[in-house]
Amino acid sequence: MKVLLLGVTGNVGSRMLPALLAHKHQVVGYVRSPAKIAPEAKSKLDSIVVGSASDSAAIKAAILSHNCDAVVNAAGLASMTGWSSQGEFPAIFAAVVQAILDAGRERGGAPIRCWLMSGFGIMDSLKRPYLLLDYLPLFPIHKRNYQLIKSQPTDALAWSLFCANAMSPKHETPQFPPSADTSANNLVVKADTPPAWVEKYRKVPLIGNYLNVLAQAQGYAAVLENCVDVIAADLEKGLESEWIGKRVAVKEKSKVN
């Protein structure tokens, strides 16, 4: 696929690039600071578009003018709490969604496939209709973003949200090609509820669900290069992906009992 990648100078986006290339995608980088793109990454990008990730019209123009079939958003950074300013991230998320919708409508035909970085807290808890974030209110903006995107029909916007907990790079710098010790095969991947989530502390009155989330969440920290490989591999499936219209979380296989 030809993929528009936003955030290629960031922690996630810089590792997403080698993963996408390893899965034979062509990548158009969308950045606000082209001078920050590492020389090796620059030489591997199909082209570079300079613009703000909160500029919906510019993102739409990039999708259409480069004839992209997919978009991966790794631009912006969610604030950990709801007390501080949310910064530009909500505007970025909304602009990217709008741009993909508008580009898809303008082009006609099949919807554009997209993966957007989100957060672990929007996965369902075992007590419906509550999300994990309702028990551990960190990175609260992801809930608003999820509400925005879930109202979009998937025949207009073929979306998936990557709901990672903390992701740590295994290698200090992006590896071209990705090193053999990192792969989606190291992960269990699941939609809606986190993989291998178990109901603990069910019988503890009042605080049982809080304890459940607190006790398990940190076990979902994952290797960043494994995570980006999930997205890059899935994009090979195009609109046949099982993850369209889903929130997707991962767990390292080594941490599954």
Ligand SMILES: NC(=O)c1ccc[n+]([C@@H]2O[C@H](COP(=O)([O-])OP(=O)(O)OC[C@H]3O[C@@H](n4cnc5c(N)ncnc54)[C@H](OP(=O)(O)O)[C@@H]3O)[C@@H](O)[C@H]2O)c1
């Ligand atoms: N890292 C994790 O463990 C983790 C876990 C869960 C979810 N996530 C989510 O993954 C996403 C990426 O995280 P990250 O760790 O890669 O963050 P990061 O290292 O701070 O990278 C953010 C990227 O966004 C770009 N950006 C910010 N504002 C922009 C704008 N207005 N226009 C264009 N580009 C803009 C930055 O470009 P500049 O270089 O120009 O600043 C940079 O490339 C975030 O949504 C984050 O919440 C991350």
